[in-house]
Amino acid sequence: QSALTQPPSASGSPGHSVTISCTGTSSDVGAYNYVSWYQHHPGKAPILLIYEVNKRPSGVPDRFSGSKSINTASLTVSGLQAEDEADYYCLSYAGNNNLVFGGGTKLTVL
Amino acid sequence: EVQLVESGGGLIQPGGSVRLSCAASGFAVGSNQMFWVRQAPGKGPEWVAVIYSSGSTFYADSVKGRFTVSRDKSKNTLYLQMNSLRVEDTAVYYCEGWDVSVALDVWGQGTTVSVSS
Numbered sequence: 001q002s003a004l005t006q007p008p009s010a011s012g013s014p015g016h017s018v019t020i021s022c023t024g025t026s027s028d029v030g031a032y033n034y035v036s037w038y039q040h041h042p043g044k045a046p047i048l049l050i051y052e053v054n055k056r057p058s059g060v061p062d063r064f065s066g067s068k069s070i071n072t073a074s075l076t077v078s079g080l081q082a083e084d085e086a087d088y089y090c091l092s093y094a095g096n097n098n099l100v101f102g103g104g105t106k107l108t109v110l
Numbered sequence: 111e112v113q114l115v116e117s118g119g120g121l122i123q124p125g126g127s128v129r130l131s132c133a134a135s136g137f138a139v140g141s142n143q144m145f146w147v148r149q150a151p152g153k154g155p156e157w158v159a160v161i162y163s164s165g166s167t168f169y170a171d172s173v174k175g176r177f178t179v180s181r182d183k184s185k186n187t188l189y190l191q192m193n194s195l196r197v198e199d200t201a202v203y204y205c206e207g208w209d210v211s212v213a214l215d216v217w218g219q220g221t222t223v224s225v226s227s
Contacts, residue, residue, distance in 0.1 A: 003154055045114075046155075046204070048215035057213045089155055097168035099157035101147075 004102035011108040012080045020105045022073040022090030030071035034093035037075045041086045085109045112136035114205050119221035126195050132188040132205030140183035143208040146190045148201035195225045
């Protein structure tokens with residue numbers, strides 16, 4: 001199973017918005033509404049931001065939102081804050097009890 | 111407080127074995143979906159294994175036949191038995207728990223496994 005494709009880096013200014021893409025195939029992202037997004041500050045435990053494409057767990061600010069179109073999922077971070085600077089990973093169910101992650105995107109807040 | 115704490119990592123020779131543990135508090139290992147995820151240096155994370163509340167287990171192709179995920183409900187602990195280790199198994203290994211009923215996702219801080227001669 002190949003990893004989902006994410007841009008290696010993204011950036012935005014405080015208060016602005018940035019969108020990170022996650023491209024898969026018709027066998028994973030395109031086939032199931034089971035896409036999750038995680039935020040990871042190195043050295044810390046990852047945090048789930050979005051599950052099932054666009055649902056937010058309790059406690060996650062509504063500045064984080066998710067969507068999907070065909071084989072590409074997206075995470076949008078609105079109102080960028082300094083603490084949003086981190087690595088972001090997408091994850092999709094890929095059928096046959098397999099899961100596949102994206103390669104990760106390093107978000108820089110300028 | 112909900113917490114997962116991994117242990118058992120270290121330096122292992124190729125072909126060797128190690129067992130990772132993930133001790134849970136405030137979160138029932140036996141009642142929820144439990145995952146092992148690894149991240150090799152400079153790479154994105156990779157799903158390794160899952161054990162569902164039913165006890166069913168599934169593995170990534172890269173570890174199938176070599177790794178075994180299990181749990182001890184009495185100790186509220188998740189395990190990953192890793193055999194026939196390869197250099198490419200070198201990574202930080204995280205355990206993750208997912209409570210579907212309340213959409214609660216919990217991760218440990220990770221334990222490092224280095225496979226090298």
